[in-house]
Amino acid sequence: DIQMTQSPSSLSASVGDRVTITCRASQDISNHLAWFQQKPGKAPRSLIYDASSLQSGVPSKFSGSGSGTDFTLTINSLQPEDFATYYCQHYDTNSPSFGGGTKVEIK
Amino acid sequence: EVQLVESGGGLEQPGGSLRLSCAASGFTFSSYGMSWVRQAPGEGLEWVSTITASGRTTYYADSVRGRFTISRDKSKNTLYLQMNTLRAEDTAVYYCAKERWGDGYNFDYWGQGTLVTVSS
Numbered sequence: 126d127i128q129m130t131q132s133p134s135s136l137s138a139s140v141g142d143r144v145t146i147t148c149r150a151s152q153d154i155s156n157h158l159a160w161f162q163q164k165p166g167k168a169p170r171s172l173i174y175d176a177s178s179l180q181s182g183v184p185s186k187f188s189g190s191g192s193g194t195d196f197t198l199t200i201n202s203l204q205p206e207d208f209a210t211y212y213c214q215h216y217d218t219n220s221p222s223f224g225g226g227t228k229v230e231i232k
Numbered sequence: 233e234v235q236l237v238e239s240g241g242g243l244e245q246p247g248g249s250l251r252l253s254c255a256a257s258g259f260t261f262s263s264y265g266m267s268w269v270r271q272a273p274g275e276g277l278e279w280v281s282t283i284t285a286s287g288r289t290t291y292y293a294d295s296v297r298g299r300f301t302i303s304r305d306k307s308k309n310t311l312y313l314q315m316n317t318l319r320a321e322d323t324a325v326y327y328c329a330k331e332r333w334g335d336g337y338n339f340d341y342w343g344q345g346t347l348v349t350v351s352s
Contacts, residue, residue, distance in 0.1 A: 127239045157338075159338060160336060161277075161341070164275075167344075168342040168344050168345055169269075169277065169327070169339075169342050170328055170342075171339065171340050171341070171342075174338055174340070175334060175338075180340065182318055210277065214277070214339075216336055216337035216338045219253075219282075219291050219337075220279070220291075220293070221337035222280070223277040223279070224276070225276050226276045226277075228324055229326060
């Protein structure tokens with residue numbers, strides 16, 4: 126099975142900061158990667174799919190990049206509503222899996 | 233507007249059974265694969281099971297294979313998860329999720345989740 130490793134597991138940032146989260150797959154997954162945002166007590170929300178495609182309705186301050194094994198989620202100009210936990214997920218095989226999550230907290 | 237509404241969660245004893253439901257609306261249910269993903273308290277997301285749009289093929293995580301059964305009823309636009317021989321480690325919020333294009337694991341919409349607690 127493919128393992129997904131996110132880093133960091135948590136970070137503190139200020140409003141207006143630019144934040145970068147990385148996700149590494151244990152083997153080549155092409156661009157079959159998605160990013161989700163989850164707030165406490167809520168369902169995950171799709172942000173990015175196919176590594177860099179923006180989900181309809183998601184602000185363009187969210188962007189994704191990468192292919193193969195290394196991927197990045199960037200959030201520009203962090204706002205209070207962006208403080209949440211972010212997960213990457215591969216869908217390259219019939220055993221999809223998620224990264225462990227990155228909690229973005231207010232500094 | 234796509235809506236996915238889960239139900240059927242609750243408290244069950246180890247070894248018991250539960251059936252979760254996910255009522256879908258706002259899209260052509262029979263055209264999309266559907267999945268269950270769970271999240272244990274304070275933990276990350278874990279894929280559980282997927283059924284193709286036709287309902288002919290199913291996939292399971294090793295942790296639930298042989299105990300859980302996914303199914304769908306296109307006449308009721310509803311997805312199900314039959315959970316048997318429940319264990320304490322099955323305690324989680326269970327989400328249903330819709331595939332983006334057809335069959336696969338590229339999820340675009342999720343339900344609000346239903347909590348399953350397995351405890352004596």
